[in-house]
Amino acid sequence: xxxxxxxxxxxxxxxxxxxxxxxxxxxxxxxxxxxxxxxxxxxxxxxxxxxxxxxxxxxxxxxxxxxxxxxxxxxxxxxxxxxxxxxxxxxxxxxxxxxxxxxxxxxxxxxxxxxxxxxxxxxxxxxxxxxxxxxxxxxxxxxxxxxxxxxxxxxxxxxxxxxxxxxxxxxxxxxxxxxxxxxxxxxxxxxxxxxxxxxxxxxxxxxxxxxxxxxxxxxxxxxxxxxxxxxxxxxxxxxxxxxxxxxxxxxxxxxxxxxxxxxxxxxxxxxxxxxxxxxxxxxxxxxxxxxxxxxxxxxxxxxxxxxxxxxxxxxxxxxxxxxxxxxxxxxxxxxxxxxxx
Ligand code: 13P
Numbered sequence: 001x002x003x004x005x006x007x008x009x010x011x012x013x014x015x016x017x018x019x020x021x022x023x024x025x026x027x028x029x030x031x032x033x034x035x036x037x038x039x040x041x042x043x044x045x046x047x048x049x050x051x052x053x054x055x056x057x058x059x060x061x062x063x064x065x066x067x068x069x070x071x072x073x074x075x076x077x078x079x080x081x082x083x084x085x086x087x088x089x090x091x092x093x094x095x096x097x098x099x100x101x102x103x104x105x106x107x108x109x110x111x112x113x114x115x116x117x118x119x120x121x122x123x124x125x126x127x128x129x130x131x132x133x134x135x136x137x138x139x140x141x142x143x144x145x146x147x148x149x150x151x152x153x154x155x156x157x158x159x160x161x162x163x164x165x166x167x168x169x170x171x172x173x174x175x176x177x178x179x180x181x182x183x184x185x186x187x188x189x190x191x192x193x194x195x196x197x198x199x200x201x202x203x204x205x206x207x208x209x210x211x212x213x214x215x216x217x218x219x220x221x222x223x224x225x226x227x228x229x230x231x232x233x234x235x236x237x238x239x240x241x242x243x244x245x246x247x248x249x250x251x252x253x254x255x256x257x258x259x260x261x262x263x264x265x266x267x268x269x270x271x272x273x274x275x276x277x278x279x280x281x282x283x284x285x286x287x288x289x290x291x292x293x294x295x296x297x298x299x300x301x302x303x304x305x306x307x308x309x310x311x312x313x314x315x316x317x318x319x320x321x322x323x324x325x326x327x328x329x330x331x332x333x334x335x336x337x338x339x340x341x
Pocket of ligand 1: 180264265294295
């Protein structure tokens with residue numbers, strides 16, 4: 001199988017085609033190190049390669065997974081069976097190779113602990129090099145925190161500006177940008193606060209994308225769902241989250257955007273699946289965009305736990321990963337139910 005995708009709109013549509021979603025396997029070396037700590041596994045280059053290989057070589061992963069986001073190290077690593085570079089290996093399975101290109105969130109000077117994502121310097125050249133090696137889409141994550149005083153307009157505006165600069169550079173290099181403004185779940189805020197901030201951030205991001213000439217048909221939006229904070233007194237349930245998120249996105253995301261692929265953001269695996277399913281049920285056939293997933297933790301946690309860094313656990317870990325991939329695939333169609341868990 002080869003990837004026959006002629007232009008960025010086709011790539012974007014394929015990334016969110018019904019029944020499929022994106023595997024975010026682009027944890028930086030620091031972040032994957034933290035995940036490995038939880039299973040007492042040393043974060044060596046070899047172990048990181050073995051773990052990503054386990055995910056990518058799972059049987060028929062392409063039935064549920066349209067694309068994979070990789071970190072630079074993985075992008076340059078190769079399959080254990082056959083030594084094929086991962087962009088090529090994934091493409092041969094009909095899976096679209098993607099690359100994380102931001103350089104992480106750093107302190108935003110002049111604010112009370114807010115963050116700005118860096119990585120614009122030299123980005124044009126890096127994108128051209130990744131495109132030559134097979135990347136068809138990229139990812140850039142902006143981080144927004146809700147507290148009593150934040151987010152500030154300054155933080156929202158600077159992050160939206162950087163996201164749009166990145167997206168315009170991607171498109172000029174024939175790479176579909178995943179535009180990811182993530183409002184964190186950390187904190188005591190309630191679902192109404194999450195709604196207000198998410199709506200404002202999305203309006204600001206789309207206004208910047210427009211001003212900088214980004215084609216909406218050639219992007220994927222990767223947002224948070226509208227959720228109560230982890231430490232909120234009363235946390236909203238599945239139906240409330242789904243209807244608030246749908247309402248917020250209907251208000252702020254242009255219909256020209258092919259798809260919204262949610263991040264999981266620390267929700268439980270089951271919640272991430274149930275929320276996506278409920279949203280697809282609310283929208284039914286008449287949705288302006290496809291609603292899918294681009295989960296990291298909510299796809300990988302059970303696999304990591306089953307693996308424990310041991311070769312002999314590889315098949316069990318692959319089964320655990322495929323189970324989540326399949327259930328989330330069903331959720332993109334509104335066909336998931338908790339008794340399938
Ligand atoms: P989570 O689904 O674990 O939030 O990760 C998705 C992601 O890519 C964050 O940038």
